[in-house]
Amino acid sequence: MTEKSPCCDVTVIHEEVVExxxxxxxxxxxxxxxxxxxxxxxxxxRIRILYxxxxxxxxxxxxxxxxxxxxxxxxxxxxxxxxxxxxRYRKEGRVVYYSLDDEHIKAxxxxxxxxxxxxxxx
Amino acid sequence: MTEKSPCCDVTVIHEEVVExxxxxxxxxxxxxxxxxxxxxxxxxxRIRILYxxxxxxxxxxxxxxxxxxxxxxxxxxxxxxxxxxxxRYRKEGRVVYYSLDDEHIKAxxxxxxxxxxxxxxx
DNA sequence: TGAATACATGAACAGGTATTCATATATGAA
DNA sequence: TTCATATATGAATACCTGTTCATGTATTCA
Numbered sequence: 001m002t003e004k005s006p007c008c009d010v011t012v013i014h015e016e017v018v019e020x021x022x023x024x025x026x027x028x029x030x031x032x033x034x035x036x037x038x039x040x041x042x043x044x045x046r047i048r049i050l051y052x053x054x055x056x057x058x059x060x061x062x063x064x065x066x067x068x069x070x071x072x073x074x075x076x077x078x079x080x081x082x083x084x085x086x087x088r089y090r091k092e093g094r095v096v097y098y099s100l101d102d103e104h105i106k107a108x109x110x111x112x113x114x115x116x117x118x119x120x121x122x
Numbered sequence: 123m124t125e126k127s128p129c130c131d132v133t134v135i136h137e138e139v140v141e142x143x144x145x146x147x148x149x150x151x152x153x154x155x156x157x158x159x160x161x162x163x164x165x166x167x168r169i170r171i172l173y174x175x176x177x178x179x180x181x182x183x184x185x186x187x188x189x190x191x192x193x194x195x196x197x198x199x200x201x202x203x204x205x206x207x208x209x210r211y212r213k214e215g216r217v218v219y220y221s222l223d224d225e226h227i228k229a230x231x232x233x234x235x236x237x238x239x240x241x242x243x244x
Numbered sequence: 245t246g247a248a249t250a251c252a253t254g255a256a257c258a259g260g261t262a263t264t265c266a267t268a269t270a271t272g273a274a
Numbered sequence: 275t276t277c278a279t280a281t282a283t284g285a286a287t288a289c290c291t292g293t294t295c296a297t298g299t300a301t302t303c304a
Contacts, residue, residue: 011249012187013217014180021177022188026235031169033238034231039164043262044157051153055143058136060281065134066144073263075282080262085241094271094280095135104237109156111230113148116155118226119207133279165292182251195293197252202292216250216301 040084041112045069045077053087054106057099162206163234167191167199175209176228179221 012018025031040046048067052058058066064074078098081087088101100106134140147153162168170189174180180188186196200220203209210223222228 011183013250014184017178017180018184018188021174021180024177025170025173025188030235030238031173032166034234035164035166035169037234037238038160038169042157042161042164044154045262047153047157047160048147051147052143055146056139058139058143061133061279062136062140066140066147070264071281072265072283075280076262079282091271091281096281102237104240108230108233108237111233112156112159113152115224115226115230116152116159135280167292183249192294193251194253194295197250198292201252213251213301218251 037084040080040086041109043077045073046081047109049074049077049081050086050100050105050109053098053100054109057097059095059097063098159206162202162208163231165199167195168203169231171196171199171203172208172222172227172231175220175222176231179219181217181219185220 041050045067049063052063052066060074060078061071063078064071067074078087078089081098082089085101086105087098089096089098091097163172167189171185174185174188182196182200183193185200186193189196200209200211203220204211207223208227209220211218211220213219
């Protein structure tokens with residue numbers, strides 16, 4: 001049953017299972033996009049920004065003040081959130097207000113939050 | 123209404139909103155842990171491993187073969203998944219079989235997957 | 245016991261990322 | 275127009291992270 005893989009010099013033990021799963025794998029690109037999506041949640045600053053925006057729309061300097069960080073750092077992170085389409089913005093004079101683009105986001109956030117809360121006891 | 127922040131030289135525009143949200147913020151540590159949790163999903167290799175394990179438990183060399191990567195790379199990533207308690211393992215002779223530790227994980231994965239599928243049209 | 249093998253792991257390296265700093269842009273006010 | 279300010283952004287830097295390479299450990303088999 002054990003055979004050598006044609007690639008990368010790795011032994012295969014369960015050829016059939018591997019081939020079966022290979023066929024069920026989504027396109028490479030989709031899994032890449034999914035990882036990129038989760039990566040946006042994988043930073044404390046962005047998580048804190050998202051949490052704040054769940055409560056209310058906010059302008060950049062207020063977020064910076066809330067989190068005790070520079071305006072520049074916040075602005076850079078908002079750009080990441082914006083390009084991931086997690087937040088939208090509206091301008092009012094010089095002030096730019098950011099808010100959530102998608103309530104769906106809160107569900108994902110909450111599910112993760114719930115998960116770590118459950119694991120806290122361990 | 124506009125005041126100078128005591129920290130970091132940032133102007134505050136909506137003092138009341140900021141203070142109100144500040145009180146509602148979860149402990150720093152929880153948001154940090156949440157970001158760390160999502161960070162684990164934020165890598166293509168780990169996402170692919172998780173997807174594979176949704177289908178079936180697998181040994182290290184089979185995963186390596188499936189993904190066309192070295193045994194070492196997979197082993198390192200399994201360690202990350204293991205320490206995040208996303209996977210568990212059982213040993214059978216020399217072979218180590220990995221599987222999901224928590225069905226909850228699939229819900230989070232699916233929700234993210236659903237999200238990017240919905241956004242695909244844009 | 246000795247060889248083969250499935251897996252783990254430490255060190256090194258390359259690529260990525262978050263923050264800072266300096267500065268640019270844009271809007272409002274005087 | 276000129277100044278102040280709210281935000282954006284490019285470059286630089288320090289830190290983090292994923293893979294590779296070499297090697298160690300544990301188990302099976304002869």
